[in-house]
Amino acid sequence: MWCAGAGTFVLLYAVQGLLPSFASEYDVSPAASSLTISLSTGALALAILPISALVESRGHKRVLTVSMTAAAVLGLLAPFAPGFGALLMIRTLQGVAMAGVPALAMAHLAREVDPRSLGRAMGILIAGNTFGGLSGRLVANVVADLAGWRWALAAVGVVSLVCVLGFRATLPDPRREALTGEPVRVLLRQLLGHLADPGVRRVCAVSFLLMSAFISVYNYVGFRLLAEPFGLTQTLAGLVFLAYLLGAVSATTAGALGDRRGRLPVMAGGVGLLLVGAVVSLPDLLPLVLVGLVLVTVGFFAAHSSASGWLSDRVTTAPAQASALYLFSYYAGGSIGGTAGGLALERAGWPGLVGFVVGLQVLALVVIGLLLYSTPRIRDNRRNDGRADAADRA
Numbered sequence: 001m002w003c004a005g006a007g008t009f010v011l012l013y014a015v016q017g018l019l020p021s022f023a024s025e026y027d028v029s030p031a032a033s034s035l036t037i038s039l040s041t042g043a044l045a046l047a048i049l050p051i052s053a054l055v056e057s058r059g060h061k062r063v064l065t066v067s068m069t070a071a072a073v074l075g076l077l078a079p080f081a082p083g084f085g086a087l088l089m090i091r092t093l094q095g096v097a098m099a100g101v102p103a104l105a106m107a108h109l110a111r112e113v114d115p116r117s118l119g120r121a122m123g124i125l126i127a128g129n130t131f132g133g134l135s136g137r138l139v140a141n142v143v144a145d146l147a148g149w150r151w152a153l154a155a156v157g158v159v160s161l162v163c164v165l166g167f168r169a170t171l172p173d174p175r176r177e178a179l180t181g182e183p184v185r186v187l188l189r190q191l192l193g194h195l196a197d198p199g200v201r202r203v204c205a206v207s208f209l210l211m212s213a214f215i216s217v218y219n220y221v222g223f224r225l226l227a228e229p230f231g232l233t234q235t236l237a238g239l240v241f242l243a244y245l246l247g248a249v250s251a252t253t254a255g256a257l258g259d260r261r262g263r264l265p266v267m268a269g270g271v272g273l274l275l276v277g278a279v280v281s282l283p284d285l286l287p288l289v290l291v292g293l294v295l296v297t298v299g300f301f302a303a304h305s306s307a308s309g310w311l312s313d314r315v316t317t318a319p320a321q322a323s324a325l326y327l328f329s330y331y332a333g334g335s336i337g338g339t340a341g342g343l344a345l346e347r348a349g350w351p352g353l354v355g356f357v358v359g360l361q362v363l364a365l366v367v368i369g370l371l372l373y374s375t376p377r378i379r380d381n382r383r384n385d386g387r388a389d390a391a392d393r394a
Helices: 002-012 014-026 035-058 060-080 084-098 100-112 115-147 149-170 184-195 198-226 234-261 263-280 286-314 319-371 386-393
Strands: none
Touching: 002 014, 002 035, 002 060, 002 084, 002 100, 002 115, 002 149, 014 035, 014 084, 014 115, 014 149, 014 198, 014 234, 035 084, 035 100, 035 198, 035 319, 060 084, 060 100, 060 149, 084 100, 100 115, 100 286, 100 319, 115 149, 115 234, 115 286, 184 198, 184 319, 198 234, 198 263, 198 286, 198 319, 234 263, 234 286, 263 286, 263 319, 286 319
């Protein structure tokens, strides 16, 4: 599953560092260039719900294999796109193809992993996603500096294909494979049942707000670092994505901490760090920009890991449908928020983008406060605090 996450996200976010290249070559605005990400994440969000239903009736291994292979093949075709429109079309199709992995990953772990270790397992999965996103960005930026963005996309496609092979070689047969063959009306009833739960709705809102803010920061920080007063090369600007390494540590640590102390406090702390990091990045001082990016990254992954674990704790039936709702909100945030952040940047510069991010995180904190009052209560924070763990061991 780590290979699956890495192979998918190496493709999804590799273009993030190339947005200034697209804007320059095709003479489009930063917000328009961000469509190479927004269309992928938007298509992924729309495809997650139907594909999650397919997962429940076709089997995990098969859906994962088809999803990853199709995305890798499209990744190898992307460098041959004759124009910006064709590139956008390929990226949109890639979003649909990639949807199988996020639609299945969390539900698969919830089914296969002991609940007492689920937070840590979620953290490891997110760490794989993080590694893929990081390596894709770094490879793309370095290769683009040396040979142009087309060769950069080709290199990323090869990396994804290697991950497909690693996934097929290492994934064990599921212990609890469930080929339900449920009719559409049953799956729709399960989906509506999740939507009727205020806790599920609220944690989905948090995921939307988190991703909207996070992807906005990373979509446009390259434009800022390439311009004056920083004037970095594309390779040096791409090194800011190394902050993702701390994000991987943050996701795993937050998952384990949430298992012991409760997920909601960790989630709120992560949102707070993201907000503070955005504010710290305001001055035109490179050290402060870098510190701000680190805080944004650590906070985002801590909150995302905690929210994912909270949802898995709460849901006891049709976990793939609940996971699909969460990820629909998550990637819809990446699509809508990522482009909206570009409009804020174009109108008010980096301070405008920071104001946009801060506003989103204040809303997220309000929603997390409402999560405290979500009913019915389930095996979440009260079960997972230190006293409950001691009782379980006894």
